[in-house]
Each structure stands twice: as structure tokens, then as C-alpha cells.
Amino acid sequence: MINxxxxxxxxAGKGTQANKLIEKYQLVHLSTGDLLRSEIxxxxxxxxxxxxxxxxxxxxxxxxxxxxxxxxxxxxxxSNGFIFDGFPRTTPQAVALDRLLADRKKPIxxxxxxxxxxxxxxxxxxxxxxxxxxxxxQELSIxxxxxxxxxxxxxxxxxxxxxxxxxxxxxxVGSIDDIFGRISDTIDKLK
Ligand code: B4P
Numbered sequence: 001m002i003n004x005x006x007x008x009x010x011x012a013g014k015g016t017q018a019n020k021l022i023e024k025y026q027l028v029h030l031s032t033g034d035l036l037r038s039e040i041x042x043x044x045x046x047x048x049x050x051x052x053x054x055x056x057x058x059x060x061x062x063x064x065x066x067x068x069x070x071x072x073x074x075x076x077x078x079s080n081g082f083i084f085d086g087f088p089r090t091t092p093q094a095v096a097l098d099r100l101l102a103d104r105k106k107p108i109x110x111x112x113x114x115x116x117x118x119x120x121x122x123x124x125x126x127x128x129x130x131x132x133x134x135x136x137x138q139e140l141s142i143x144x145x146x147x148x149x150x151x152x153x154x155x156x157x158x159x160x161x162x163x164x165x166x167x168x169x170x171x172x173v174g175s176i177d178d179i180f181g182r183i184s185d186t187i188d189k190l191k
Pocket of ligand 1: 015033054061093128172
């Protein structure tokens with residue numbers, strides 16, 4: 001069982017690397033961003049409420065994303081493991097994830113953090129905003145707010161996982177394949 005948290009600021013490359021990791025290790029990709037965007041596309045009540053928050057660059061309430069993860073863990077209970085992408089993003093989410101995984105006896109192997117400086121993050125997100133249709137990638141002020149929210153609410157989780165000896169920082173700059181190689185080496189040493 002391989003359970004990995006892929007961690008990093010908006011634009012650090014979590015989604016990009018998660019897509020490669022699920023193929024190599026046969027894991028289930030749990031991206032709270034993708035799950036929320038799917039609710040938005042279907043215009044569900046949850047999606048309509050989430051869109052307003054996401055378009056301001058802020059975080060959706062903890063109980064909403066925790067409930068989504070709980071349902072997905074149950075749906076894929078016989079999988080080889082999970083890549084958590086964009087979750088947890090706050091301390092209450094990390095505590096909830098510990099509980100959900102403890103109940104299922106499936107601990108986290110590692111939190112792998114992709115380290116990228118702010119200037120590069122902004123460049124990547126504005127670039128994606130040009131053709132992805134993601135409204136949260138199209139305005140500099142929204143991107144800057146997402147990075148601010150990340151610094152204040154999400155970055156402290158690095159300490160939470162360091163205290164459990166689960167944190168590994170990896171340089172997230174360079175070619176996508178080189179970064180993938182670094183992440184794979186880390187997982188292969190730990191598993
Ligand atoms: P997410 O979908 O998680 O959005 P993100 O933080 O921007 O990360 P993403 O995975 O999309 O981008 P990546 O780093 O792969 O969340 C969106 C919103 O949903 C949040 O702002 C929040 O409102 C809400 N939300 C989601 N989860 C939540 C939670 N748990 N709690 C509360 N709210 C939540 O960046 C990829 C970009 O960089 C791509 O364009 C890619 O092409 C490029 N890139 C990747 N690697 C590269 C490389 N090596 N070199 C150059 N470019 C690269």
C-alpha cells in the first residue's frame with residue numbers, strides 16, 4: 001500500500017506529477033481541485049458554492065473536502081494506494097486524513113513537497129490560464145491570493161508531517177521527467 005501526499009504551492013506541478021505517478025505505481029489519484037471542478041461542471045449545489053470561493057483564490061470549507069475524500073477512499077477501498085493531490089490543505093484536513101486512514105489501517109508513506117519559487121509559480125499559472133479555461137488562473141491578483149493562502153494556511157503542514165518523519169522536500173524546477181525521476185527515487189527508497 002503506497003499512500004503519498006503530493007504537496008506544494010499552486011502551480012508547483014502536483015497535478016502534472018500525480019498523473020505520471022498513478023500510472024507507474026497503479027494508484028488512485030485523489031485531487032480535491034479536480035473533484036471540485038467536476039462538481040462545478042455539473043452545476044451541483046456544492047459546485048455552485050465552491051466556484052465562488054475558488055474564483056476568489058480562497059479555500060473551500062474543510063468539511064466539504066473531507067467528505068469528498070472520505071467517499072472516494074470508500075469507493076476505492078481495494079486499491080494499491082492513493083496520491084493525495086491538493087489535500088490536505090489545512091491542519092483540520094490533515095487531522096481528518098489521519099483519522100480516515102487510521103480507521104482503514106492505511107498510513108501515509110510520505111508527504112512529498114515540490115519546492116518552486118514564487119516567480120516561477122506565477123509564470124506557470126498565468127501560462128495555463130491562457131488556454132485551460134480555469135478562471136482562477138487568469139488574474140494575477142487571484143493567483144497572488146492563492147499563494148498567500150497557501151503560505152498562511154497550507155505551508156505549516158510541512159511541519160506537521162516533519163514531526164511525524166514523513167516530510168520529503170524535492171526540487172520542483174527542471175524538466176517534468178527529471179522531477180518525476182526524483183519523486184520516483186524517493187518512493188522506491190521508502191516503499
Ligand atoms: P487545485 O486544483 O489543487 O489547484 P492548484 O493548487 O493550482 O494546483 P494544480 O494541481 O492545479 O497545479 P499544479 O501544481 O499541477 O485547487 C484549485 C482550488 O480548489 C484551490 O485554490 C481551492 O480553492 C480549491 N481546493 C482544492 N483543494 C482544496 C482543499 N483541500 N481544501 C480547500 N479548498 C481546496 O501546476 C501545474 C501547472 O504548472 C501546469 O500548467 C503545468 O503545465 C505547469 N508545470 C508543471 N510542472 C512543470 C515544470 N516542471 N516546468 C514548467 N511547468 C510545469
